[in-house]
Amino acid sequence: MTYQRFILSQSIIFMASSMIFPFYILLLRNVGDSYSQFGWAYGLFALTSALSYPLIGKLSDRIGDQNLLLFYSLAMAVILLLFPIVTEVWQVYILQMTMGVLGAVQKNTEKTTLARKVEKVKAGGTIGRYHFWTSFGAAIAIIVTGYLVDFLTIGAIFYIASLLYVVSGIVLWKNNHSEKVKQISEQKRTADI
Amino acid sequence: MWKVLLFLFIYCGLFGSSFYVYEQTRSQPVVADAGRLLPVAVKSIEKADGEETLKRIVEKANETGDKLTIAGMQHSQGGQTYYPEAVMIDMKSYNKIIKFDPVEKTITVQSGATWDDIQRHINPYGLAVKVMQSQNIFTIGGSLSVNVHGRDIRNDSLIDTIESFRLLTPRGEILNVSRQEHADLFPYIVGGYGLFGVVLDVTLHLTDDELYEKKTITMNYSEYSSYFEKEVKGNPAVKMHLARISVAPETFLREMYVMDYIYADNQNELSKYNDLKEERIVALPKFLLGLSRYSDWGKNLFWDTQKKYMGNDSGTYETRNNVMRSDTNFMAYESSIRTEVLQEYFVPVDDFPDYIDDLRSALEKEEEFNLLNITIRYVEKSDQAVLSYAKEDMFALVLLINQEKSGKGIKRSEAVIQKMIDVTLDHDGSYYLPYYSYPSKEQLTEAYPRIGEFFEKKKEYDPDERFTNFFYEVYK
Ligand SMILES: Cc1cc2nc3c(=O)[nH]c(=O)nc-3n(C[C@H](O)[C@H](O)[C@H](O)COP(=O)(O)OP(=O)(O)OC[C@H]3O[C@@H](n4cnc5c(N)ncnc54)[C@H](O)[C@@H]3O)c2cc1C
Numbered sequence: 001m002t003y004q005r006f007i008l009s010q011s012i013i014f015m016a017s018s019m020i021f022p023f024y025i026l027l028l029r030n031v032g033d034s035y036s037q038f039g040w041a042y043g044l045f046a047l048t049s050a051l052s053y054p055l056i057g058k059l060s061d062r063i064g065d066q067n068l069l070l071f072y073s074l075a076m077a078v079i080l081l082l083f084p085i086v087t088e089v090w091q092v093y094i095l096q097m098t099m100g101v102l103g104a105v106q107k108n109t110e111k112t113t114l115a116r117k118v119e120k121v122k123a124g125g126t127i128g129r130y131h132f133w134t135s136f137g138a139a140i141a142i143i144v145t146g147y148l149v150d151f152l153t154i155g156a157i158f159y160i161a162s163l164l165y166v167v168s169g170i171v172l173w174k175n176n177h178s179e180k181v182k183q184i185s186e187q188k189r190t191a192d193i
Numbered sequence: 194m195w196k197v198l199l200f201l202f203i204y205c206g207l208f209g210s211s212f213y214v215y216e217q218t219r220s221q222p223v224v225a226d227a228g229r230l231l232p233v234a235v236k237s238i239e240k241a242d243g244e245e246t247l248k249r250i251v252e253k254a255n256e257t258g259d260k261l262t263i264a265g266m267q268h269s270q271g272g273q274t275y276y277p278e279a280v281m282i283d284m285k286s287y288n289k290i291i292k293f294d295p296v297e298k299t300i301t302v303q304s305g306a307t308w309d310d311i312q313r314h315i316n317p318y319g320l321a322v323k324v325m326q327s328q329n330i331f332t333i334g335g336s337l338s339v340n341v342h343g344r345d346i347r348n349d350s351l352i353d354t355i356e357s358f359r360l361l362t363p364r365g366e367i368l369n370v371s372r373q374e375h376a377d378l379f380p381y382i383v384g385g386y387g388l389f390g391v392v393l394d395v396t397l398h399l400t401d402d403e404l405y406e407k408k409t410i411t412m413n414y415s416e417y418s419s420y421f422e423k424e425v426k427g428n429p430a431v432k433m434h435l436a437r438i439s440v441a442p443e444t445f446l447r448e449m450y451v452m453d454y455i456y457a458d459n460q461n462e463l464s465k466y467n468d469l470k471e472e473r474i475v476a477l478p479k480f481l482l483g484l485s486r487y488s489d490w491g492k493n494l495f496w497d498t499q500k501k502y503m504g505n506d507s508g509t510y511e512t513r514n515n516v517m518r519s520d521t522n523f524m525a526y527e528s529s530i531r532t533e534v535l536q537e538y539f540v541p542v543d544d545f546p547d548y549i550d551d552l553r554s555a556l557e558k559e560e561e562f563n564l565l566n567i568t569i570r571y572v573e574k575s576d577q578a579v580l581s582y583a584k585e586d587m588f589a590l591v592l593l594i595n596q597e598k599s600g601k602g603i604k605r606s607e608a609v610i611q612k613m614i615d616v617t618l619d620h621d622g623s624y625y626l627p628y629y630s631y632p633s634k635e636q637l638t639e640a641y642p643r644i645g646e647f648f649e650k651k652k653e654y655d656p657d658e659r660f661t662n663f664f665y666e667v668y669k
Contacts (some may be wrong), residue, residue: 036528066363074200077204078204081207081208081211082211084215085211087218143371153219159211159212162208164202166204170197
């Protein structure tokens with residue numbers, strides 16, 4: 001059950017992020033001024049990601065994957081609200097750096113969760129299925145968004161994606177919640193014995 | 194549980210504020226014209242889909258105190274069509290052909306119609322426009338308001354061919370304006386940059402579509418004035434004309450080629466040529482122009498190819514309508530940091546060789562200045578419009594300049610352009626107004642001695658300054 005919820009939340013996250021990424025460039029075009037600025041925006045993203053991986057790795061061991069993923073979803077939901085209203089290139093740079101950190105959180109925790117949850121013997125099949133569901137969600141999202149931008153504005157895409165992150169956050173939270181409840185009742189049971 | 198609620202509460206607050214700010218910025222559309230040097234947020238853009246809508250827009254602005262600006266295709270390059278926080282009226286959809294009389298050779302069109310709309314309508318009747326730009330992408334309202342000129346050499350400027358028009362005034366009334374009715378307004382509104390109200394529909398005189406034989410020759414700039422007087426103006430069979438002078442380093446402002454459009458002997462073959470031409474595949478000229486943007490050898494190559502291409506064209510035939518719909522696509526230039534701007538200078542025909550010498554010495558020191566093309570045409574003396582640029586029979590030199598969009602780029606262009614305008618004014622010349630506001634106020638006054646009178650009339654006629662634009666606000 002909890003593993004399925006994990007897949008569900010990740011699929012929603014992938015849907016949301018693949019909604020914005022192809023169209024994100026349109027926004028950059030409106031705000032950015034040159035190819036070198038494009039380069040900077042993406043370069044800063046990759047660089048902050050790189051720098052934050054080691055730290056995030058340690059954090060996930062200390063406070064748990066689920067909590068980090070929950071933090072990621074909610075932080076993304078909030079950050080995306082800023083995208084429609086940026087007007088200057090430096091603001092894009094700052095957002096890109098924040099997204100870099102958050103992206104690292106997602107990538108790292110996704111993997112640690114899989115590593116901790118998946119049985120080693122069946123790892124191939126399980127991870128294959130995991131990628132199937134998440135990529136499937138992403139593919140659907142990209143196609144649907146292509147139509148959506150025709151009807152809505154680019155701004156609206158960011159708002160929808162932000163809401164999706166909230167949903168994935170709620171799914172993760174329920175996951176955490178039910179796991180805790182389970183743990184507590186298990187503890188009770190062992191105590192009863 | 195309360196944590197979730199708290200998050201959702203805060204999130205909703207953030208969502209709401211973000212959306213509010215977003216809507217706020219979106220409802221203030223940012224516009225920029227063909228110059229791309231002046232992007233600004235306007236209050237709103239209102240589509241002119243009919244006379245009633247237009248009247249309502251003006252009435253409403255009179256109630257709210259909003260400023261109004263008028264936009265056609267926005268190929269003017271100095272914010273003549275917009276102003277920060279003003280309501281911009283978009284005329285493009287106001288484009289019907291109202292009346293066409295092939296016998297009288299007149300046509301009445303709504304001012305958002307383009308020359309292309311007119312050409313498609315009248316070409317089957319064997320008629321053509323008398324005066325317009327070399328290209329057909331502009332609206333009639335935009336063309337009237339700057340009083341355009343083109344390749345035709347037998348009429349002066351557009352004003353010559355305008356019979357009458359209707360004007361929606363700043364008070365919301367509709368007037369018929371012609372050389373007989375409200376005649377005092379006529380010379381202010383033609384070439385008046387949309388400052389006296391909205392031109393609704395315009396009645397123009399047309400002429401016969403004709404077949405021309407093209408003749409191209411190359412020459413040295415020093416021979417051009419006398420060639421023009423004798424072989425072009427002096428030969429009634431020549432109906433249209435244009436020339437180019439080299440901007441390539443090897444032949445800079447020395448070598449020229451000219452193209453004359455001569456009334457052909459075989460007019461009965463007009464129908465073989467009179468299909469309207471459409472934009473062609475533009476890969477080659479686009480590529481060459483692209484090279485010339487970046488390097489001197491590119492400029493040399495572009496010039497040599499152009500000369501050869503034009504030479505090959507000599508002896509071929511083209512109809513009047515087709516001469517007046519030349520390609521524009523190859524000029525399209527997409528760069529996020531640079532842009533291409535136009536300048537146009539008028540000099541008396543006799544002054545041409547001296548003028549070019551002075552221009553050359555002024556530009557020789559300007560290594561950075563990226564000049565891509567100079568096309569030369571002819572305008573006959575015309576003093577009908579108050580803001581008339583052709584004080585005598587003049588050559589009109591159109592300069593295409595590649596520059597940076599940044600503040601620094603603007604400053605650099607301004608310095609060179611003001612210098613070129615000084616040279617032009619020294620030769621009793623003037624310059625064209627639909628471009629970026631590089632010229633100084635003093636230069637404006639010298640080139641347009643009646644500019645004071647023009648602004649006074651504007652203030653008298655539109656005391657609330659309901660209609661405005663960058664040109665007016667910068668120079669008034
Ligand atoms: C590539 C290029 C080539 C050009 N070639 C030539 C040329 O060969 N000859 C030449 O003379 N000029 C030429 N020009 C200049 C051009 O003619 C002017 O910029 C012209 O105004 C463009 O028409 P538009 O429809 O884009 O007008 P806009 O730029 O939209 O408007 C120009 C002015 O007219 C006013 N206006 C527009 N419609 C109305 C209306 N209905 N009522 C009242 N005012 C109105 C606007 O407020 C503005 O002040 C060229 C410009 C470019 C960019």
